[in-house]
Amino acid sequence: MDSERSSVDLDKKLNEVFPGRVVRKDLTKSIKEGANVPVYVLEYLLGMYCATDDEESINEGVERVKNILAQNYVRPDEAEKVKSRIRELGQYTIIDKINVKLNEKIDIYEAEFSNLGLKGVPISPNYVKEFDKLLQGGIWCILKMNYYFDEEVRNSNPFSISNLKPIQMPNMDINEIFDGRESFTKEEWIDVLIRSTGMECTQLDNSVKWHLLERLVPLVENNYNVCELGPRGTGKSHIYKEISPNSILVSGGQTTVANLFYNMSSRKIGLVGLWDAVVFDEVAGIKFKDKDGIQMMKDYMASGSFARGKEEKTASASMVFEGNINQSLDSLIKTSHLFAPFPEEMANDSAFFDRMHFYIPGWEIPKMRPEFLTDNYGFIVDYMAEFFREMRKRSFSDAIDKYFKLGNNLNQRDVIAVRKTVSGLIKLIYPNGQFTKEDLEEILKYALVGRRRVKEQLKKIGGMEFYDVHFSYIDKEKMNEEFVSVPEQGGGKLIPEGFGKSGHVYVVGHSASGMIGVFKLENQVVSGSGKFEKSGVGSNRDVKESLDTAFRYFTSNSKSISSSISTKTKDYLMHISDLQGIGVTDEIAIAELIGLCSGALEKPVQESLAVLGNMTVGGTISKIEDFANCLQVCVDAGAKRVLIPASSVADFQTVPSDLLIKVQPIFYSDPIDAVFKALGVN
Incomplete structure (x- = not known):
C-alpha cells in the first residue's frame, strides 16, 4: 500500500516539475502493441495530447494519437499508396523520419524520407536553421506534403514540404533537468529514470x-x-x-x-x-x-x-x-x-x-x-535521450579525487575504467553535480566491483599479468582502506575441501595449447591379471605415454612403497577428466603414480591437494614451466596444499607474497617421496 501511495506522489511531483515532459507508460504499452513506430515517436505524441493526470483528457488524447498514427504514419510497405494519395489530393499530412543534406552543386537543402523512400525533396533553410538535428542523422516529423508537376521545369522534384513539425525533441534546455532534479530525492530520481525506460521500480531489488x-x-x-x-x-x-x-x-x-x-x-x-x-x-x-x-x-x-x-x-x-x-x-x-x-x-x-x-x-x-x-509516469523517452546526449559534453571523472584515493592494485586501465563508470553514474543520478561524500562512495564501490569482475576473468585468461585483483579505495579523511569483492567469485571450487576417495588425485598442468588447467585422475583397483586400462585420454599419444611411464614405474617400484601392493592379481582402471575443457595435459606421470598407490593402498591423498610436476621413464623429475602461474591456478581451483618438486624452490621468488600465504607447499625430491608426502605418510 505504501509503495502505491509513493508511486502516486511521485507521479504527481513529476507532472508538476516537468509538465509536458512526462507520459504515462501504460499508454505507450497499449498503443505500441498495435503500431510499429519507435517508442520515442509514440511518446512524443502522447506527451503532446496526454500530458495530464485527468482520465477523461487522457482517453481523448489516446484516441487522437491512434487516429494520427492510423491516418498519417507512413508504413514502408504502403509508400507507393501514400505517394499516390499526395499526388491525387495535391496536399497530404504524413509522419516519417527525414534526413537533410546540403546539395552544394545547386545550393539547396534536400530531404530524404526514411519510409516513404523519396530523395532530393527541397526543404526550406528556415527549418534547417531551427531544427539542426535534421542534418545530424534526421528526425521524425509531421509534414504537410505538396505535389505539383511542372512539365516546363526539367528534373524538378514534384514533391515539396509546405509545413514541418518535429515529433522528436528538436532541442532541449539542460537547465530544466538540473533545476528539476533538486525537487527529488536520490531514490525518487533513480525510480524516475527506471520508469522512464518502462520498468516498474517497486518490483525490483536495489x-x-x-x-x-x-x-x-x-x-x-x-x-x-x-x-x-x-x-x-x-x-x-x-x-x-x-x-x-x-x-x-x-x-x-x-x-x-x-x-x-x-x-x-x-x-x-x-x-x-x-x-x-x-x-x-x-x-x-x-x-x-x-x-x-x-x-x-x-x-x-x-x-x-x-x-x-x-x-x-x-x-x-x-x-x-x-x-x-x-x-x-x-x-x-x-x-x-x-x-x-x-x-x-x-x-x-x-x-x-x-x-x-x-x-x-x-x-x-x-x-x-x-x-x-x-x-506509472516517466519522462518521454526522447526528452530523456536528449538529456543523455547533452550530458556527454560534461565529465565527472575527477569527482572521486576530493574524498578518495584508489588502492595500489589498480593499474592505469583499471583507474580509467572506474573513473568513467563513476562519471557516467553521477551524470545519471546527480546531473546537477550536487552529491555528498556518501553518495559518491556508493557509486565508487559499484564501479570497482564491475571492473574487478573484468579483472578476475583476465586473471583466468592471462595469468600472473593480471594478478592484482584486490581492488580498494582509501578515504582521504580517515585514511582507512576499504576492499571490494565480487559476489560470484566465492564458493564452488574445482578442488573440494576434505578428503576425496582413494585413487582420486587433482593435478595442474599445461595442455597442448599452452593453457594451464586442472585435471582429475580417478583410479580404481579391481581383481585381474595386472592390466592397466585408460579412459578420457582420446588419441593423444603424449598423454598415453605419460600414463604408461607412471604405471611402469609403479610396477617396478611398488615394493619400495608397500609390500602389500599387488601388481599381478589386480587390474588398474584410470579415467582422466579435463575440468576446464582446455585439452588434456601430459604432465601427469607423478600424479598418476600417486593415484595408483592411493588406490592400491586404499588410502586417500591429503585434503585439498593439487599435484605439480612430471617425471621421465627413469624417475627423473622434470622442471615446472610457468611456476607462478601454475601456483595461481592451484589457488583459484581451491587447493590448500600443493605438492611441488624440490627443484622448484628457486622459482618461489617469482611468486607474489600474498599468493604464497594461501597455500601450504609440500616439497618432494623423487617419485617415491612424492607418493609418501601426498598420502601423508612420514
Missing part, C-alpha cells in the same frame, strides 16, 4: 536498479565499453533498441571495418561516428569480414581513435557487448571464465577484454514479466 542504471551509462559517457552476459529474456537490448534514438544494434554481430569504422571508397565514417552507442546484440556471432577488424576494435576501445589508410580518425561512440550464458553460472566459473561466450578469436584475448570498463552481471537481473513493466 542491486537490480543499479544494474539497469549501468545499462544507461554508455548513452551518457563517451567511449565507454561495457559487457553484459546473462540468461535470455532479461531485456538486455531493449534500452538501446526502443528507448534511445541515439544507439544502434548490430544484430547477430556480423559487420565490416568499413561499416563500423571508415569506408575508404566513399570516405565516410562508419557507425562509431554516427551513433552514441554501438551495440553488439549477440557476442557469440561477432565476426569481421576483414582480418584487421578485431585489432582495429581493440585500438578504438582503448583510445577512441583508429587508423584507416593514411588518416587517424576519432569518434566518441561507446561499445556495448551483449550475449547469452547458456550454461549455469557455477559451471562457467568453475570450468572457464565469464567471457567464454565470445567467439574463439576473442575468448582468450586478454588484451581485448582488458578494454572493458564494466561487466554487468546479467544473471542478477530477473527475466522480464508483465508486472515488471510500469503503468
Whole structure:
C-alpha cells in the first residue's frame, strides 16, 4: 500500500516539475502493441495530447494519437499508396523520419524520407536553421506534403514540404533537468529514470536498479565499453533498441571495418561516428569480414581513435557487448571464465577484454514479466535521450579525487575504467553535480566491483599479468582502506575441501595449447591379471605415454612403497577428466603414480591437494614451466596444499607474497617421496 501511495506522489511531483515532459507508460504499452513506430515517436505524441493526470483528457488524447498514427504514419510497405494519395489530393499530412543534406552543386537543402523512400525533396533553410538535428542523422516529423508537376521545369522534384513539425525533441534546455532534479530525492530520481525506460521500480531489488542504471551509462559517457552476459529474456537490448534514438544494434554481430569504422571508397565514417552507442546484440556471432577488424576494435576501445589508410580518425561512440550464458553460472566459473561466450578469436584475448570498463552481471537481473513493466509516469523517452546526449559534453571523472584515493592494485586501465563508470553514474543520478561524500562512495564501490569482475576473468585468461585483483579505495579523511569483492567469485571450487576417495588425485598442468588447467585422475583397483586400462585420454599419444611411464614405474617400484601392493592379481582402471575443457595435459606421470598407490593402498591423498610436476621413464623429475602461474591456478581451483618438486624452490621468488600465504607447499625430491608426502605418510 505504501509503495502505491509513493508511486502516486511521485507521479504527481513529476507532472508538476516537468509538465509536458512526462507520459504515462501504460499508454505507450497499449498503443505500441498495435503500431510499429519507435517508442520515442509514440511518446512524443502522447506527451503532446496526454500530458495530464485527468482520465477523461487522457482517453481523448489516446484516441487522437491512434487516429494520427492510423491516418498519417507512413508504413514502408504502403509508400507507393501514400505517394499516390499526395499526388491525387495535391496536399497530404504524413509522419516519417527525414534526413537533410546540403546539395552544394545547386545550393539547396534536400530531404530524404526514411519510409516513404523519396530523395532530393527541397526543404526550406528556415527549418534547417531551427531544427539542426535534421542534418545530424534526421528526425521524425509531421509534414504537410505538396505535389505539383511542372512539365516546363526539367528534373524538378514534384514533391515539396509546405509545413514541418518535429515529433522528436528538436532541442532541449539542460537547465530544466538540473533545476528539476533538486525537487527529488536520490531514490525518487533513480525510480524516475527506471520508469522512464518502462520498468516498474517497486518490483525490483536495489542491486537490480543499479544494474539497469549501468545499462544507461554508455548513452551518457563517451567511449565507454561495457559487457553484459546473462540468461535470455532479461531485456538486455531493449534500452538501446526502443528507448534511445541515439544507439544502434548490430544484430547477430556480423559487420565490416568499413561499416563500423571508415569506408575508404566513399570516405565516410562508419557507425562509431554516427551513433552514441554501438551495440553488439549477440557476442557469440561477432565476426569481421576483414582480418584487421578485431585489432582495429581493440585500438578504438582503448583510445577512441583508429587508423584507416593514411588518416587517424576519432569518434566518441561507446561499445556495448551483449550475449547469452547458456550454461549455469557455477559451471562457467568453475570450468572457464565469464567471457567464454565470445567467439574463439576473442575468448582468450586478454588484451581485448582488458578494454572493458564494466561487466554487468546479467544473471542478477530477473527475466522480464508483465508486472515488471510500469503503468506509472516517466519522462518521454526522447526528452530523456536528449538529456543523455547533452550530458556527454560534461565529465565527472575527477569527482572521486576530493574524498578518495584508489588502492595500489589498480593499474592505469583499471583507474580509467572506474573513473568513467563513476562519471557516467553521477551524470545519471546527480546531473546537477550536487552529491555528498556518501553518495559518491556508493557509486565508487559499484564501479570497482564491475571492473574487478573484468579483472578476475583476465586473471583466468592471462595469468600472473593480471594478478592484482584486490581492488580498494582509501578515504582521504580517515585514511582507512576499504576492499571490494565480487559476489560470484566465492564458493564452488574445482578442488573440494576434505578428503576425496582413494585413487582420486587433482593435478595442474599445461595442455597442448599452452593453457594451464586442472585435471582429475580417478583410479580404481579391481581383481585381474595386472592390466592397466585408460579412459578420457582420446588419441593423444603424449598423454598415453605419460600414463604408461607412471604405471611402469609403479610396477617396478611398488615394493619400495608397500609390500602389500599387488601388481599381478589386480587390474588398474584410470579415467582422466579435463575440468576446464582446455585439452588434456601430459604432465601427469607423478600424479598418476600417486593415484595408483592411493588406490592400491586404499588410502586417500591429503585434503585439498593439487599435484605439480612430471617425471621421465627413469624417475627423473622434470622442471615446472610457468611456476607462478601454475601456483595461481592451484589457488583459484581451491587447493590448500600443493605438492611441488624440490627443484622448484628457486622459482618461489617469482611468486607474489600474498599468493604464497594461501597455500601450504609440500616439497618432494623423487617419485617415491612424492607418493609418501601426498598420502601423508612420514
